[in-house]
Amino acid sequence: MSVALVVSAALTTSASAVTTLNVFMGSQLRPEVFQPLFDRYEKANPDIKIKIETGGATSEAQNQYLTTVLAARDDTLDIFLIDVVRTATFGAAGWAEPLNSYLGGTDAYLKSFLPGPISAATYGGKLYAMPAFTDSQFLYYRKDLLTKYKAKVPTTWDELSATAAKIQKGEGGKMQGFNFQGAPIEGTVCNFLETLWTAGGDVANVDSAAGKQGLGFLVDSVKSKLSSPASAEMKTDDSRQQFQAGDVALGLNWSYAWAHFQGNSPQPTTVKGNVGVAALPSFGKNASATCTGGWQWGVNAYGQHKKEAVKLLQFMASTNVQRDMAINGAYLPVRKSLYNDPKVLAANPHFKALYPVVLKARPRPVTPNYPKVSEIIRNNVSAAIAGSKTVDTALKEMQRDLAPLLK
Numbered sequence: 001m002s003v004a005l006v007v008s009a010a011l012t013t014s015a016s017a018v019t020t021l022n023v024f025m026g027s028q029l030r031p032e033v034f035q036p037l038f039d040r041y042e043k044a045n046p047d048i049k050i051k052i053e054t055g056g057a058t059s060e061a062q063n064q065y066l067t068t069v070l071a072a073r074d075d076t077l078d079i080f081l082i083d084v085v086r087t088a089t090f091g092a093a094g095w096a097e098p099l100n101s102y103l104g105g106t107d108a109y110l111k112s113f114l115p116g117p118i119s120a121a122t123y124g125g126k127l128y129a130m131p132a133f134t135d136s137q138f139l140y141y142r143k144d145l146l147t148k149y150k151a152k153v154p155t156t157w158d159e160l161s162a163t164a165a166k167i168q169k170g171e172g173g174k175m176q177g178f179n180f181q182g183a184p185i186e187g188t189v190c191n192f193l194e195t196l197w198t199a200g201g202d203v204a205n206v207d208s209a210a211g212k213q214g215l216g217f218l219v220d221s222v223k224s225k226l227s228s229p230a231s232a233e234m235k236t237d238d239s240r241q242q243f244q245a246g247d248v249a250l251g252l253n254w255s256y257a258w259a260h261f262q263g264n265s266p267q268p269t270t271v272k273g274n275v276g277v278a279a280l281p282s283f284g285k286n287a288s289a290t291c292t293g294g295w296q297w298g299v300n301a302y303g304q305h306k307k308e309a310v311k312l313l314q315f316m317a318s319t320n321v322q323r324d325m326a327i328n329g330a331y332l333p334v335r336k337s338l339y340n341d342p343k344v345l346a347a348n349p350h351f352k353a354l355y356p357v358v359l360k361a362r363p364r365p366v367t368p369n370y371p372k373v374s375e376i377i378r379n380n381v382s383a384a385i386a387g388s389k390t391v392d393t394a395l396k397e398m399q400r401d402l403a404p405l406l407k
Contacts, residue, residue, distance in 0.1 A: 019308050020049045025081040026062045027054045029295065033329040041315050048308060059083040059186075070095035070300065078303045079313065081132060081295050084120040084363065085186070085370050090298055091128035092368035097299040098126040102310040113317075116292035116361035117334050123366055128298065130313040133322075133331035135293030136361040137190055138354065139281065140243060140257065141250045144274040145171070155288075157198070157217055157281045160250060164226050167249040178221055179239050179251035182231040182385035184378045187239075190291035191218065191252060192381045193364060197289035198282035203365055203373075204406055207399035213283055215391050219384050232386035246270035252280070254293060255332055258350055277350055279357045292361040294332070326351070332358060369405040376401045 023038070025031055031052050038050040056062035066080055070093070082090065090096035100106045106127060110118050117131035139160075141153060145167050154160035164177025181187035193203060195217055201210025221227040228234060228242075240257045242248050244267060259265070261275045279288040297316065299309045315321060322333040327347040332354065338344050339355035365373050376398055384394040 018047055018049055019305050020051055021078045021305060021309055021312060022051050022053060022076060023079045023081075024053045024055065024062075024066065024077050026056050026059070028057050029081060030329060033325065033331075037316065037321055037324065041312060048312070050312070053077070059086075066090075066095075070302070073302045075300065075302045075304055077300050078305050078309045080298050080300065082129070082298050084117065084292060084294050084296055085374070087121050087129045087296055087298070088123040088366045089368045089370060091123040091126065095298075095301055096128040097301040097303070097306055098128055099130065099299065099310060099313075100127050102307065103127070103314075112319075112336060113334050114336055114358055114361070116358065116363060117294060117296070120292050120294075120363040120366060121296050123368075129296035130310075130317050131334040132295045132297050132316065133325060134334050134358055134361070135255050135332055136290045136354070136358045137187075137194065137252050137254055137280065137293070138290070138357055139250060139278045140253055140261070141276045141278065142167075142248075142271065142274055143276045145249050146276075153276065153278050154250070154281050155279075157195070157283055160281050161221070161224075161226060164250050165224075168226065171249070174247055176228050176242065176248045177226040177250065179227060179234070179242060179248040180218060180221070180231065181234050181236055181239055181252070182218065182222075182382055183233050183235045183238075184382040185235055186374060186378065187236040187254075188381050189364065189374050189377045190293075192377060193291060193362075194252075194280055194289055195283075197362065198280065198286050200283070200286045203377075203402070205399070206402065207395040211395045211398075212391060215381060215384055215395060217283075218381070219387075219391055222385055232382050241267060243275075244269045244271060255330075255354065259330055277353055288357075288360070290357055290361050292358075292363045294334075365406060367406065373402060373405055376405075 031054055042048055055065050063086055103109050114134055117134045121127055121129040121131055149166050151163045154163050168175050168177035180191045195214030196210055199210035199213040201208055222231045239251055239253050240260055243251045244260055261269055261271050263269050263272050280290050282288050297313045299306055319335055322335050322338055323344055325331040326333050326344045330348055339351055345352055380394040380398045383389040384391050
């Protein structure tokens with residue numbers, strides 16, 4: 001064989017030994033934070049190349065794309081990043097590969113993780129995703145206004161109403177005492193579930209005393225003008241911008257809002273240094289509760305490189321990588337130990353206050369029918385907040401339509 005043929009054969013063998021993992025994520029999920037981590041993995045594993053494909057600026061747009069690709073049993077993608085509410089749908093459809101057999105002692109491995117993200121990644125007793133990062137809704141409050149009016153951080157919804165009313169009266173103008181999301185969006189589903197749970201209720205029985213107390217609280221907040229008259233149109237980032245502008249005393253939002261409030265934002269902030277964060281209040285002596293948010297890594301069930309894909313996901317879920325994501329991207333880690341990590345807390349001091357909240361965060365209903373469940377809840381809640389349905393009617397219709405989906 002000629003020297004040229006030997007060299008050619010060697011190059012072919014070398015090239016064929018390299019596995020390319022195609023990773024899909026949404027364009028809004030900051031691929032630039034993930035790229036250096038993938039570069040590090042490639043350097044340690046020269047037989048692996050990782051290619052990021054981005055698309056869709058929203059969870060819904062990304063889901064539509066992935067649904068089309070995976071329904072066609074396309075093996076092009078190896079790994080995809082999905083919203084926590086999608087995992088059960090992908091598992092039930094057979095699109096996401098169960099990970100248990102790849103991880104060995106799954107229970108022992110997962111003990112270091114927060115329970116909320118693991119619950120959201122599990123369907124039918126199988127782990128269908130690897131948590132990438134978590135999130136929850138929190139109570140944001142103006143520390144300066146609580147000090148000014150000699151008020152403590154509310155731990156019950158009644159205390160919140162009283163404190164918000166006192167501040168609103170004293171400040172006058174356009175100050176909202178309490179801000180929440182009431183538009184027909186996912187954040188509204190969470191706001192309702194959180195008031196339902198903190199009233200001692202459960203989504204399987206929304207037409208109940210707890211349901212009336214929870215939804216009634218949100219509706220009454222608008223009726224009493226404690227909350228904006230436009231609450232039925234309030235979206236998550238509307239809430240963030242209004243709080244940031246100094247127009248809100250107490251409000252519900254996700255962890256991303258914190259960086260904006262501290263000045264890392266396209267819009268100016270008037271509240272830098274004056275924002276506190278706490279667990280959501282509850283009714284009476286019931287426990288606080290919040291929704292698990294965040295994103296999960298799924299492995300394509302039709303992919304050709306499942307074993308290699310799972311190894312990459314174990315790397316992404318490792319303590320060192322989760323630490324780097326927290327420090328460089330302010331992502332909430334999925335590993336419990338990092339909420340006491342000195343380097344993480346130096347970069348994100350507020351994580352210490354968030355830990356008790358994310359530790360007890362609860363998943364939204366884990367069901368393949370979740371898209372319909374979400375639509376039923378958000379539309380009825382928004383209608384009640386807008387005043388186009390009574391609380392009783394909204395809950396009765398919600399119960400009727402949810403029952404067959406939650407069996």
